[in-house]
Amino acid sequence: MKRVLALVVLVYFALPSLAFAAENGDEFDPAQEWELQTWGPELKLGPIDMSINKAVAYLILGTIVSILVGIVFMRVVKSGDPDRRQAVGETIYEVAQIQVAEQGLPTKAIGRWFPYVATLMIFIWVVNMIGFIPLPLSDERFELFGVELPTLAIFAATSTLSVTLALALMTWVFTHVEGIRENGVRKYFKSWIPDVPKGMLVFIVPLEVIGQFMRLISLSVRLYANMLAGHMLILTFIGLIFLTHWAVFPVSVFFGTLFYAFEVVIVVSIQAYIFAALSAIYIGSAIEPEH
Amino acid sequence: MLSSFFFLAAADDGADAGKAIALALGIGLGALGAGVGIGNIFGSMIQAVARQPELRGELTGIQWLGFALTEAVVFYGLIGGLLAFVLI
Numbered sequence: 001m002k003r004v005l006a007l008v009v010l011v012y013f014a015l016p017s018l019a020f021a022a023e024n025g026d027e028f029d030p031a032q033e034w035e036l037q038t039w040g041p042e043l044k045l046g047p048i049d050m051s052i053n054k055a056v057a058y059l060i061l062g063t064i065v066s067i068l069v070g071i072v073f074m075r076v077v078k079s080g081d082p083d084r085r086q087a088v089g090e091t092i093y094e095v096a097q098i099q100v101a102e103q104g105l106p107t108k109a110i111g112r113w114f115p116y117v118a119t120l121m122i123f124i125w126v127v128n129m130i131g132f133i134p135l136p137l138s139d140e141r142f143e144l145f146g147v148e149l150p151t152l153a154i155f156a157a158t159s160t161l162s163v164t165l166a167l168a169l170m171t172w173v174f175t176h177v178e179g180i181r182e183n184g185v186r187k188y189f190k191s192w193i194p195d196v197p198k199g200m201l202v203f204i205v206p207l208e209v210i211g212q213f214m215r216l217i218s219l220s221v222r223l224y225a226n227m228l229a230g231h232m233l234i235l236t237f238i239g240l241i242f243l244t245h246w247a248v249f250p251v252s253v254f255f256g257t258l259f260y261a262f263e264v265v266i267v268v269s270i271q272a273y274i275f276a277a278l279s280a281i282y283i284g285s286a287i288e289p290e291h
Numbered sequence: 292m293l294s295s296f297f298f299l300a301a302a303d304d305g306a307d308a309g310k311a312i313a314l315a316l317g318i319g320l321g322a323l324g325a326g327v328g329i330g331n332i333f334g335s336m337i338q339a340v341a342r343q344p345e346l347r348g349e350l351t352g353i354q355w356l357g358f359a360l361t362e363a364v365v366f367y368g369l370i371g372g373l374l375a376f377v378l379i
Contacts, residue, residue: 226366
């Protein structure tokens, strides 16, 4: 049974490359994956574009799955001996509590901000992970028995800058709101000014202010660039087959699989953990400034 | 736009070839620094655990934090290079 399952999974994962071969021929370009086309009617809310595209679909899917993760692993707890499902749920909770929340947040703020950082961790992990599963949500179409179907493709919502910037903006706004609420406006902004000689303040204070804005950039670009580079590498290595010669097939599949495994095993989890941990650290440092 | 960047850059236009070389060199040099940094982090981690094995659990979190912060430097370079490639 397990072997059959493994075979089915293998064939499923091999399908996208076949679709690429059928569709693109020699006109292969991995950057096309990031040209988002609008699905269905254009929904405009004033100047804001609310229409659905591939990234939005992935985000909606990610939201549903992360809600399900919470319900399945943590809400439904049977009495009696804990089974494997409960163990998984407790592991997730433990990572969120010990590795993320307690590392950055002061003890008095954990109750209030633990839900936020844990949600960030699970949501980003799920969205990243969905990005590495071939799903029929691509903009490209192919014909199967006369029916037009979307090709299987890998795409992560977090490999678009708008998504990660929105997440980072949330953390950034919460940081300052929480800092002002805990310490008052005067004391909070005073904590930005470090203990240095008077003459140095002219140079240091602008740097501190810029540093606050750099957090926004570094937090969003870190996640965005990691996911973008990962997908680009995998697509590029697979695409080498169609661009050069079929004889590079073993090499490119080997490296494609290698990068795929590296991304799925390490990068996905680390980026989710880092985003949540840094959010906790930023919020924690605003609540209890060092000075 | 971005399409020429990946594979066909050198073929048609001298300026595009120069840009491709600059992009590759920039990312390579960025990766050099980050490689040294990541090596440092894991080296220090090995030393720390060798000296005090009981601290491993506490150190792992800090190690991955440092790893991700250092690794991201390459990607800032990559994004900067891509922006320069597309805009100029």
